[in-house]
Amino acid sequence: MTKKVLVVEDNELNLKLFCDLLRAHDWSAEPVRDGREAVARAREVEPDLIVMDIQMPHVTGYELILALKADLELRSIPIMAVTAYAGRDDEDRIRSAGADAYVSKPISLARFMEAVNGLA
Template identity: 70%
Template sequence: MAKKVLVVEDNELNRKLFCDLLRAHDYTAEPVSDGREALAAAKNHTPDLIIMDIQMPHVSGLDLIGELKGDAGLKSIPIMAVTAYAAKGDEERIRTAGAESYVSKPISVVKFIEEVRTLI
């Protein structure tokens, strides 16, 4: 059975790219365009991995990671942050929030898939 990946990304092109890449590598991709829906989607789909943008409207990806990791039923799901944040200290803040992995945008397709495989 294909591993399920929840993709939380507000940018339509990035969301489509990530989902297409995942599906091309035999993963099931569940897209979510609004971070405010991510917690409920994670509970409904019980994904094997969550790929999350950090900078989204309405909700901070860092806060959302904290909420996911604070939920007893979701805390064991690995989170891969994908973000345009590339300033010094950003990766550390993202990992401190609870993300197991960090990939900067623009993504390298090879690195993206390697990180997914490493996490699930």
Template identity: 70%
Template sequence: MAKRVLVVEDNELNLKLFCDLLRVHEFEAEGVRDAREAINRATLFAPDIIIMDIQMPHISGLELIEAIRRDVILRRIPVMAVTAYAGKGDEERIREAGADAYVAKPISLMKFIGVVRELADLADSRALV
């Protein structure tokens, strides 16, 4: 059964790229462009992995990760942060918010899929607990 991945990305081209790439690699992908809808969509879609941009309007990816970690149902889901802002201390701050993985834009397609596969394994191990 294909792993389900929710992609939260406000840039339409990036959202399409990530979802298409995931589907080519046999993941079931669903995208959401507005971070304000992400928690509701995650609850309905029940993803195994969440991938999100950090720099988004209305709600930052950091705030969204923190909200996911506070949610009793969603907190077990591995989160990958994808961001163009790869400055000093950013990865540490993103991981402190609760991200399990961090990939800087522009992404390497192979690295992106490699990290997604690692998170799929993490999702399996968390499901056993």
């Protein structure tokens, strides 16, 4: 059975890259361009993993992680943050919000898939 991943990313090129990369590795990728739609889409899709940007308009990745982890139906879904924030404090803050993994941009394709497969 193909595993599903919800990809939350406002940058169209990154969204396409992440979805194409996941699909090339036999994942079913569901794109979401706006963090405000992510919780509802997660309920619909019931993903095995959520990959999300941290720096998004309207709803930050931090806020989204907190909302997902506060939701009884969604809190057990692993979250991988993908962000241009690269400092140690940033990673600690992202993980303390509830992210299970962290990959910095620009991404290494191998490191991205290694992190995804580590959460599967």
